[in-house]
Amino acid sequence: HQVLRIKTRNEEEVKQLQLLESLEHLELDFWINPSTAALPVDVRIPANNVQAVKAFLESHGIEYSILIEDLQVVLDKEKEDMAYGQQRERSSNSFNYGVYHTLDAIYAQLDHLASEYSNIVTKLQIGQSYEKRPLYVLKFSTGGSNRPAIWLDAGIHSREWVTQASAIWIAKKIASDYGNDPSVTSLLNKMDIFLLTVSNPDGYVFTHTTNRMWRKTRSKNPGSVCVGVDPNRNWDAGFGGPGASSSPCSDSYRGPSANSEVEVRSVVNFIKNHGNIQAFLTLHSYSQLLMYPYGYKCTQPADYAELDALGRAAARSIRSLYGTTFTVGTICTTIYQASGGSIDWSYDYGIKYSFAFELRDTGNYGFVLPASQIIPTAEETWLGLKKIMEHVRDNPY
């Protein structure tokens, strides 16, 4: 395909080009449309029509030059450059934490962090998604054997992009703070941290390729044209109760049974096999909420007083940075009754410190939070998480 730049000298020539524009069979793609003689007209012409168009222009005495001789060559070079750029990014690590990344880019960065901070960071695979993508967890540990640990996950709902983005920033923060920040250092000297940056990789890829607003997994539902299960209605906690749908087409479809989703099952198995998880923290967006159990029932958990106080302390830490306010409370009283949620499961399983965060904003941009807010969101969220982690460190049970 060629791209021509046509220099029109008068209105008459502009009209000729507009005539050309109307000939649909030529499949002309005007990059600058003919409108006024003052502006050049740039047009991409499919290979098989190039000669015909040039003949038309020449016969009308219309001046043109070749802007791009062969578009394919330009596109191939661009692809090469992008791949090279990515390579460079990988070796010098100019990973930009302030933009949203593809799954591949995030996964590459997990490897990079594990390599750059190999003394404390290792990458584990805890399972595979429905479409067979690996589920990678970063383990932050200074040694010991099966130390008490903190679990943190993000992106269980794929459209909540600020959560995966914050998680990778937090990974870097934890790794680089060890040995520099007294609190993180003492935390990792006693406990391990497990961080699942992308809990729902199939959904995340789908939000990049097809539907930015996709929430669920991508599992097929037998007998239905509708795809996917809401992974945060699929946990074994009040499963089948109010606040989850039994319809596969619903965005809050609970699934055919608890743990039907491999993404959920993989985490459950990991937690159970580990046996020493002390806190279960999960990131969502949006609404700016900090919640503890329960969601499947509207009664307070036994540890209500402690969880509420800790939640409020964490919210104060978050607010201290940029003034962002989080509302604290049980899931049921703060948003709605919802069954099959992850922190209800973890709490009933015995993990006392179970919290769910809903990050920025409160609806102005919602899911499509501007990338410029990623780092501020990650920074303030980290302060809240740190407050909770410090409490967990200092209150073994």
Added chain:
Amino acid sequence: DIDDVGHKYYLELELEDVLDKDSTVNCTAEVLYHLGNKNIAPDVQFTLEGEPKNTDEADNIFYNRIKNLEKELVAENIPDSHGNVPPEMEPIRLLAWVASGYVIWQNSTENTKLQLAQIKHVKQVKRSDEYLEFDYMILLHDTVSQEIIPWQMTVLWHPQHGVQVTQDSRQPKHASG
């Protein structure tokens, strides 16, 4: 609770200018949710204590820019996937936000919470009078069901006459994605 009528809420609010966080106006409001019939929008009465910032200059700049476009404005995905909004599209986004507020009000009950999620498509419609008209396809996020609901709305605007939604209709969702 008002027997046989519905539930009334008395609210004291602080309104904050989205474009200028330091500019706030206090507001008192009464909202009445009607019993039973889901097809009646809640009644809203409100009083502003003071006045919001004057936006005449910015309104007129935007109005004239659109009026002077050679071709009718067309745009998609505002914000885009990364939350970006080209500066010249920001007023288009804000207009949709205001207009969607009307649509949301008309479709709200005590148990709903709808928010504007994204503008999928907007097309300016040529008019011979002084109004600007935009045909929007928006996505509403239903925070309770978590559904994303496509909605069409036709919006009229004029700097002195304000915003009007002349037509709106809920659109069917696509099945697989």
